[in-house]
Amino acid sequence: MSKAYPSKLTRAQYEVLSELLPAAKPGGRPRSVDLWEILNAILYVLVEGCRWRSLPGDFPAWQTVYTYFRNWRLDGTWISIHDQLHEWVRIEV
Secondary structure, three states, X not given: OOOOOOOOOXXXXXXXXXOOOOOOOOOOOOOOOOHHXXXXXXHHXXXXXXXXXXXXXXXXXXXXXXXXXXXXXXXXXXXXXXXXXXXXXXXXX
16 A cells, blocks of 8 residues: 555554454465455445545555455444444543
8 A cells, every 4th residue: 555545544553453364264275455454444335435446546446345345244244343442432431
């Protein structure tokens, strides 16, 4: 990813969230994309309100991004990220 978008996570922010992301499936093909780029692409769609197919070209392919989003939604990853972030914010306040 080369451009700076308002929704872009820093590497430090990603390191906090990376603990909450599921590991790659054992025995499968190694991941060829960086999950930091996937998260940034998902956040871009959510913040900008654009279609998946309208992702800028400096993100991974929209099909890949959508597949990760869909799988994380179905397996509860998004809920666990939300709950953990909510807890951290409540502790800070």
